[in-house]
Amino acid sequence: MNEFDLRRICDPESIRSLGSPWVVGGWKCATNGFVAMRVPTTEADSEGDYLPIAKLFAAHTFDDCTTPWPTLPCDAECSACYGTGKQPRECSRCLGMGCKSCSERGKRVYSKSPPCPVCLGAGRTPDQQCIGGELFVGNLLALISGVPGCRYSSDIVDNILTFVGDHGLQGLAKGKYRETQ
Numbered sequence: 693m694n695e696f697d698l699r700r701i702c703d704p705e706s707i708r709s710l711g712s713p714w715v716v717g718g719w720k721c722a723t724n725g726f727v728a729m730r731v732p733t734t735e736a737d738s739e740g741d742y743l744p745i746a747k748l749f750a751a752h753t754f755d756d757c758t759t760p761w762p763t764l765p766c767d768a769e770c771s772a773c774y775g776t777g778k779q780p781r782e783c784s785r786c787l788g789m790g791c792k793s794c795s796e797r798g799k800r801v802y803s804k805s806p807p808c809p810v811c812l813g814a815g816r817t818p819d820q821q822c823i824g825g826e827l828f829v830g831n832l833l834a835l836i837s838g839v840p841g842c843r844y845s846s847d848i849v850d851n852i853l854t855f856v857g858d859h860g861l862q863g864l865a866k867g868k869y870r871e872t873q
Contacts, residue, residue, distance in 0.1 A: 695860055696839055698722035714738035721745050727832050729839075729863040750862060751848070752842055757856040761842035764824070764833055770817050773808035776801045777815035780808075812838075824848045826867035836865060856873065 698713040701724050714821040715723040715738045718729040728745060769775035778801045783794035790796040807813030810831055817830045836842060841858035848854075851867040 696729070696731070696857060696859065698731065700807075700838065701727055701729055701835055714740065715740055716742040717746050719746075719749075724835075727835055727863065727865045728850060729861060731862075732860045736863075748864065749816045749862065752852065752854050754845075754854055754856050754862050756845045756847060757843045757854055759824075759844050759846050761837060761839070761844060761855070764821055764830075764837055766818050770808060770811035770815055772810035773801065773815065776807055777813040778802070778805035781805060823853060826851060826853065828853065828865065828867050832865055836863065839863065 698720060699722065702712050702722050713720050715721070715733055715735045717737070718732060718734075720735060721728065721730040721742065723729070723745065728748065729747060729752035730745075764843055768835075770777070773780055774795075774797070780801050782788045782799075783791060783800040785791050785793045786798065788798040788836040790798045794800040800826035808815075811817045812831055812835045814834050817834060820827055820830050821833055822828075823833065824844065826848045836844075836855060839855070839861060842855055843857075844853060844855040848867065853865040853867060855863045855865070857863070
């Protein structure tokens with residue numbers, strides 16, 4: 693089965709409830725605080741109070757998600773991970789001062805480093821893009837681009853993009869904040 697791995701969007705550095713997927717009301721859910729996704733499951737509910745995410749999804753409709761997801765240009769090397777797709781850590785040789793091992797950056801990518809939180813492991817990031825009339829941060833769009841069969845609704849309500857994918861996946865993404873004038 694080509695099921696989307698919800699762990700890709702979790703934030704391992706965040707509180708436990710956001711650090712890994714959980715199950716509530718027949719849905720396996722995950723979020724990084726900006727994008728939330730869920731897929732139907734037969735697994736038992738997780739322990740904890742996950743009602744807010746259920747209410748968030750209940751407030752949106754997914755029937756009008758018919759627009760195919762656009763191909764987004766990923767032209768820029770991710771500056772956070774130097775294009776490696778892995779989260780750099782302080783260099784153990786120079787302790788962050790800069791040396792040949794870390795290309796004088798003070799940070800180094802190790803083989804067991806987790807995915808980069810900025811590019812989400814892609815190594816490249818698209819610029820911010822306008823989708824359905826709202827501005828979205830490029831790395832979040834890159835994450836949604838990885839959803840198989842992704843389609844979205846061009847009717848964005850309250851700065852929230854709704855999208856669906858294969859295997860019953862439903863998702864919500866928060867647009868970039870813009871000041872009202």
